[in-house]
Amino acid sequence: xxxxxxxxxxxxxxxxxxxxxxxxxxxxxxxxxxxxxxxxxxxxxxxxxxxxxxxxxxxxxxxxxxxxxxxxxxxxxxxxxxxxxxxxxxxxxxxxxxxxxxxxxxxxxxxxxxxxxxxxxxxxxxxxxxxxxxxxxxxxxxxxxxxxxxxxxxxxxxxxxxxxxxxxxxxxxxxxxxxxxxxxxxxxxxxxxxxxxxxxxxxxxxxxxxxxxxxxxxxxxxxxxxxxxxxxxxxxxxxxxxxxxxxxxxxxxxxxxxxxxxxxxxxxxxxxxxxxxxxxxxxxxxxxxxxxxxxxxxxxxxxxxxxxxxxxxxxxxxxxxxxxxxxxxxxxxxxxxxxxxxxxxxxxxxxxxxxxxxxxxxxxxxxxxxxxxxxxxxxxxxxxxxxxxxxxxxxxxxxxxxxxx
Ligand SMILES: Cc1ncc(COP(=O)(O)O)c(C=O)c1O
Numbered sequence: 352x353x354x355x356x357x358x359x360x361x362x363x364x365x366x367x368x369x370x371x372x373x374x375x376x377x378x379x380x381x382x383x384x385x386x387x388x389x390x391x392x393x394x395x396x397x398x399x400x401x402x403x404x405x406x407x408x409x410x411x412x413x414x415x416x417x418x419x420x421x422x423x424x425x426x427x428x429x430x431x432x433x434x435x436x437x438x439x440x441x442x443x444x445x446x447x448x449x450x451x452x453x454x455x456x457x458x459x460x461x462x463x464x465x466x467x468x469x470x471x472x473x474x475x476x477x478x479x480x481x482x483x484x485x486x487x488x489x490x491x492x493x494x495x496x497x498x499x500x501x502x503x504x505x506x507x508x509x510x511x512x513x514x515x516x517x518x519x520x521x522x523x524x525x526x527x528x529x530x531x532x533x534x535x536x537x538x539x540x541x542x543x544x545x546x547x548x549x550x551x552x553x554x555x556x557x558x559x560x561x562x563x564x565x566x567x568x569x570x571x572x573x574x575x576x577x578x579x580x581x582x583x584x585x586x587x588x589x590x591x592x593x594x595x596x597x598x599x600x601x602x603x604x605x606x607x608x609x610x611x612x613x614x615x616x617x618x619x620x621x622x623x624x625x626x627x628x629x630x631x632x633x634x635x636x637x638x639x640x641x642x643x644x645x646x647x648x649x650x651x652x653x654x655x656x657x658x659x660x661x662x663x664x665x666x667x668x669x670x671x672x673x674x675x676x677x678x679x680x681x682x683x684x685x686x687x688x689x690x691x692x693x694x695x696x697x698x699x700x701x702x703x704x705x706x707x708x709x710x711x712x713x714x715x716x717x718x719x720x721x722x723x724x725x726x727x728x729x730x731x732x733x734x735x736x737x738x739x740x741x742x743x744x745x746x747x748x749x750x751x752x753x754x755x756x
Contacts, residue, residue: 356691357547368619369557374690381588384610388597390621395532399560403579406521406543406556408607410438418505424469428457429698430718431476450715454653457486468502472515479524480662485528485536522664525629534559579607631732632663642743666728684749693727
């Protein structure tokens with residue numbers, strides 16, 4: 352049996368939606384993107400969501416909107432995908448890394464002593480779809496001493512008057528914190544619609560706006576859309592629809608817009624996300640929990656509590672008391688058996704670009720040990736019970752061979 356790690360979910364409804372977009376005569380940013388924005392907004396319970404061409408772009412654009420630049424610092428977890436840090440570096444600022452807790456997420460108690468007068472934003476990451484400690488993060492950024500340390504330079508920084516909470520929710524569409532979408536706990540939340548994500552547009556991202564009510568959300572939405580399309584006052588569709596050919600370029604904007612042909616995939620997927628795609632993932636997540644919950648050698652990923660509900664993006668299994676080499680041997684055997692697995696993530700200081708920038712893995716011991724024993728198992732709609740049983744057997748067999756053999 353061959354089991355891929357994370358094939359995209361493509362059914363007849365998705366093909367129909369893409370085909371009708373192709374036949375509509377409009378394939379770049381237009382009505383499908385607007386429809387996707389409305390559907391994401393409805394899914395998370397917010398009024399304004401702006402789509403763009405990736406989560407990386409969204410993070411970068413939002414840091415830019417907040418005026419984060421050279422000389423500024425942005426706090427991020429060491430345990431994440433590189434995009435979290437690269438977005439910070441792309442605007443010229445310095446990522447300040449914090450170690451993770453046992454649940455893979457940034458350890459909020461370790462953030463405070465990293466905050467300086469240069470700190471402009473914190474980017475927590477809901478690793479594997481497990482919400483970070485949003486209440487604690489909000490408390491922290493609103494503490495009097497932390498606010499006093501904040502040094503505002505731009506108009507929006509002055510208007511906010513504190514550190515920006517910008518959530519990298521690349522994994523966590525559908526995750527809940529206190530029964531509300533994670534997107535309602537940060538100033539901005541960025542979802543990824545990359546091909547392996549819970550909802551995909553092949554490549555894409557969504558910026559959810561949840562600033563304090565003193566901000567004009569429609570104005571911020573409009574500004575972000577302008578910034579994502581060259582700073583151009585009329586997009587191609589508006590020009591075609593009789594608004595006249597003449598436009599202005601009001602900002603030195605980026606080219607980060609999402610095309611309709613991509614949005615069409617996302618529209619068809621998100622329509623069935625709450626009723627089918629997400630429940631399917633959670634069913635598989637629970638099946639793994641039941642199986643590995645009986646194994647003394649298995650450390651389970653965090654699972655639903657009263658406070659937090661996962662989006663079941665990844666099933667991040669850890670093997671107790673195993674070395675990195677043994678973990679890799681287990682992966683090799685499982686792969687030979689036909690099951691594709693993965694590792695999420697290599698902590699950033701293990702990667703060349705960050706090593707060269709002076710970050711040391713010795714400063715992030717929890718991230719290192721989580722990484723060394725982690726194996727992400729396949730989890731996606733359509734995975735059958737038979738396949739799940741095969742995956743579980745393959746992991747157990749490999750474990751016994753490597754650790755006991
Ligand atoms: C934690 C995290 N942040 C950001 C990203 C970047 O998403 P995108 O590929 O949409 O730019 C990813 C992608 O895998 C991710 O895992």
